[in-house]
Amino acid sequence: MATAVMTTLDPKSRAASRGMSDLAIRNLFIIPTILFLIVFNIFPLAYSLGYSFTDFRASTNAPANFVGLQNYRDLLNDPYIWNNFAVTAKYVIISVVGQVVVGFGTAMLLNRDIPFKGLITTLLLLPMMLSMAVVGLFWKLLYDPSWGVINWALGLGKFEWLGDPRMALYAVAITDIWMWAPFVMLLSLAGLSAVPKHLYEAAAIDRAGPFYTFFRITLPLVAPILMIAIIFRTMEAFKTFDLAYVLSTQPSTEVIAIRLYKMAFQEWQTGRSCALAYIVLIMVLAITNIYVKYLNKVKER
Amino acid sequence: MAAVQTSGERALNKIAIVAVLIITIIFLAPIYWIVSTSFKPRNLATTIPPTVVFTPEISPFVKLMTKRSQLREQPTPEEYAAAPWWERMVFDGGEKVVRDGRGDVQWSAYPSRFLNSLIVAVTSTVLAVGMGTFTAYGFSRFKVKGEGDLLFFILSTRMLPPVVVAIPMFLMYRMVGLTDTHVGLIILYTAFNLSFSVWLMKGFIDEIPKEYEEAALVDGYTRMQAFFKIVLPEAATGIAATAVFCFITAWNEYAFALMMTNRRAQTAPPFIPSQVGSGLPDWTVIAAGTFLFLLPVAFFTFLLRNHLLRGMSFGAIRK
Numbered sequence: 001m002a003t004a005v006m007t008t009l010d011p012k013s014r015a016a017s018r019g020m021s022d023l024a025i026r027n028l029f030i031i032p033t034i035l036f037l038i039v040f041n042i043f044p045l046a047y048s049l050g051y052s053f054t055d056f057r058a059s060t061n062a063p064a065n066f067v068g069l070q071n072y073r074d075l076l077n078d079p080y081i082w083n084n085f086a087v088t089a090k091y092v093i094i095s096v097v098g099q100v101v102v103g104f105g106t107a108m109l110l111n112r113d114i115p116f117k118g119l120i121t122t123l124l125l126l127p128m129m130l131s132m133a134v135v136g137l138f139w140k141l142l143y144d145p146s147w148g149v150i151n152w153a154l155g156l157g158k159f160e161w162l163g164d165p166r167m168a169l170y171a172v173a174i175t176d177i178w179m180w181a182p183f184v185m186l187l188s189l190a191g192l193s194a195v196p197k198h199l200y201e202a203a204a205i206d207r208a209g210p211f212y213t214f215f216r217i218t219l220p221l222v223a224p225i226l227m228i229a230i231i232f233r234t235m236e237a238f239k240t241f242d243l244a245y246v247l248s249t250q251p252s253t254e255v256i257a258i259r260l261y262k263m264a265f266q267e268w269q270t271g272r273s274c275a276l277a278y279i280v281l282i283m284v285l286a287i288t289n290i291y292v293k294y295l296n297k298v299k300e301r
Numbered sequence: 302m303a304a305v306q307t308s309g310e311r312a313l314n315k316i317a318i319v320a321v322l323i324i325t326i327i328f329l330a331p332i333y334w335i336v337s338t339s340f341k342p343r344n345l346a347t348t349i350p351p352t353v354v355f356t357p358e359i360s361p362f363v364k365l366m367t368k369r370s371q372l373r374e375q376p377t378p379e380e381y382a383a384a385p386w387w388e389r390m391v392f393d394g395g396e397k398v399v400r401d402g403r404g405d406v407q408w409s410a411y412p413s414r415f416l417n418s419l420i421v422a423v424t425s426t427v428l429a430v431g432m433g434t435f436t437a438y439g440f441s442r443f444k445v446k447g448e449g450d451l452l453f454f455i456l457s458t459r460m461l462p463p464v465v466v467a468i469p470m471f472l473m474y475r476m477v478g479l480t481d482t483h484v485g486l487i488i489l490y491t492a493f494n495l496s497f498s499v500w501l502m503k504g505f506i507d508e509i510p511k512e513y514e515e516a517a518l519v520d521g522y523t524r525m526q527a528f529f530k531i532v533l534p535e536a537a538t539g540i541a542a543t544a545v546f547c548f549i550t551a552w553n554e555y556a557f558a559l560m561m562t563n564r565r566a567q568t569a570p571p572f573i574p575s576q577v578g579s580g581l582p583d584w585t586v587i588a589a590g591t592f593l594f595l596l597p598v599a600f601f602t603f604l605l606r607n608h609l610l611r612g613m614s615f616g617a618i619r620k
Contacts, residue, residue, distance in 0.1 A: 019523030022443060029439035033432050033495060034451065040492040041458040044469035051469070058472060106324055109317045120321060122606045124328055129602045133555035133570045134591050137577065138335050141584050147347040149334060178328065183613060190610050190618050228614060239462040242555045246574050257464050257556075264468045265560060277465040288460040292453055295617040 045281070052274035059268035071275035081276070084259040091169055091244070091255055092237040098177035099233055103184025104226065110185070111192040125186060127179045132242040139175045140247060165252040172244050172253055179243075180233060187229040191222035228294050235287045256280060335595070338588035343394055346584045360390040361589035367391065368399040368407040410572065411590055418568040418594075420483055422551040425490035430544045432491075433498025434506075434536070438528060440499070441506040442514075452500070456615065459496040463556035471560060483566045489557050494547040497615065501546065504616030505539025506532065542608040545601045552598060569594050 020028070052071055056064035075081050106124070110117060127135070142150050143161040151159050161171040195218060203213045241257040254262075260280065264273035338346050340357035372395050376384070381392060391398050399407045440448060470489065471480065479485035509532060517527040533540075555570040562568065573590050576582070602609075610618055 019525055022524055025524050026439050026443040029435040030445065033436040033499065037455060037458050037492060037495065040488060041466065044466060044473060048469035109321050112314055112317050114318055114321055120325055122603060123325060125609055126332060126599060126602055127328060129549060129598050130595055131553035131570050134573050134594055137574045138591055142331060147349050149351050152349055152351055186610055186613060235460065241464060257462055260464045273468055277468055280462060281465050284460055284462060285457060288457050292456060295615060299617045
């Protein structure tokens with residue numbers, strides 16, 4: 001973050017003596033945003049931290065009782081919550097691996113002499129720009145065992161995608177891969193096109209095989225950008241709510257965000273859900289930290 | 302990649318072209334299916350094998366916009382002849398358009414939900430991009446103590462899962478009466494997009510040479526005048542790209558809208574899935590609603606195609 005362009009802030013300069021001082025302008029431009037974010041993001045979080053130590057239920061008028069760390073203790077000892085985390089982890093792995101394989105593979109193909117490359121790239125990016133909830137919903141029809149296009153196209157008969165508890169998580173992940181593999185493709189393509197051509201020419205002169213070229217030249221040079229894509233998708237998959245909630249009601253697809261939503265807005269265990277929210281929050285902040293480190297690394301190159 | 306292509310290279314390239322074509326078709330198929338289903342008569346939406354060739358009709362859109370009820374008895378020939386063309390389409394589907402006591406056609410909830418989406422997305426975009434541009438300029442041009450930490454703080458507010466923020470916000474909104482209001486949703490979306498807009502705009506403003514403003518300052522402009530007359534016009538493309546990104550994010554948002562609204566201020570994303578319900582949904586109507594909802598985003602994606610990479614990486618990758 002040291003890349004910011006900095007001007008000298010001399011309060012006695014000629015420019016600063018007219019109109020507002022640079023210092024005043026800086027504060028006027030930055031402070032409202034910081035305040036806005038504190039009031040509407042940090043203050044609510046502080047508020048819910050308080051509630052996480054109580055047995056408050058938003059559905060009743062009963063006053064909140066302080067219970068100390070009880071909520072946290074209960075949650076961390078609850079096998080059902082651990083199961084929600086396990087489902088989430090499984091979902092993250094399936095969907096991120098799928099996105100990297102499909103996205104990076106497509107980028108490798110597109111990084112050649114392909115006619116209409118610009119148009120094709122734009123068309124491929126369309127799914128990720130669309131609303132996950134609205135388009136995801138339509139996949140319900142595509143997955144339908146009786147008249148879904150997918151079963152018909154693959155000749156699977158009456159195969160149950162969303163109805164089968166073992167299959168449902170994969171079905172949700174496939175839709176997620178469809179939407180977000182283009183994101184990995186977009187970033188990989190940027191990385192691939194930045195690899196200097198002369199490296200490939202040198203490798204060709206040395207009669208290096210395609211595997212050698214890929215693992216010794218292409219992959220190491222694309223790795224930092226690919227890492228950004230992977231960390232970002234991991235974080236998003238960890239937080240996933242829309243798709244799984246719209247597509248499936250199976251317990252086998254109850255990722256942690258859905259559990260949290262149900263606990264807070266259907267079971268009205270407000271205090272407890274605040275505690276769970278904090279557990280999730282700490283995990284997300286840890287991944288965000290890694291993500292920002294990589295962003296800055298790529299920026300500095 | 303080599304300057305001279307061998308025959309093996311050329312064959313490989315042909316395979317790549319075919320593979321890319323197949324991948325493109327697979328990726329676009331679901332979108333094509335939404336569009337084609339939205340022009341089908343109901344009985345052709347769920348057939349095996351799927352109906353690909355059919356006479357398109359706009360009855361799904363008529364049904365999407367109107368309130369309907371099941372026909373108990375067939376309309377008399379006079380009634381049928383007197384009805385306008387769109388009402389006949391509803392009759393043909395075995396339903397009738399609901400009219401109020403004065404005979405006025407009752408609209409469905411869809412247009413109002415669509416309008417809510419528009420109001421909330423546009424207002425929050427204007428606020429987020431406006432504030433974000435000022436803040437980005439502040440970070441780009443002036444020394445700020447703890448700049449790295451502040452920028453991380455700004456970004457981290459966007460990374461929080463919506464559910465985590467929604468629980469306390471719901472309790473606070475309930476206290477001040479902001480649940481199910483446009484203002485409530487606009488505040489949430491502005492906060493969500495503000496961090497993104499600061500990060501993206503900072504990248505765009507960093508690219509404008511600071512010599513431009515310095516020259517203007519020497520010419521007697523104040524810092525404010527230099528910002529409005531020199532920097533803003535230079536940053537116009539960046540502002541437009543950032544605005545489109547913020548609009549799409551707010552337009553597509555589902556989780557906050559689901560938890561914070563239920564009727565008056567409900568946007569289209571939570572409304573469309575709520576129409577599926579149990580039993581046999583009319584997929585042509587859902588497809589029509591989805592298609593109309595996707596149109597603005599598809600249009601903006603084409604406008605934005607050269608900036609997608611930059612937006613998706615929070616301004617880190619420029620190209």
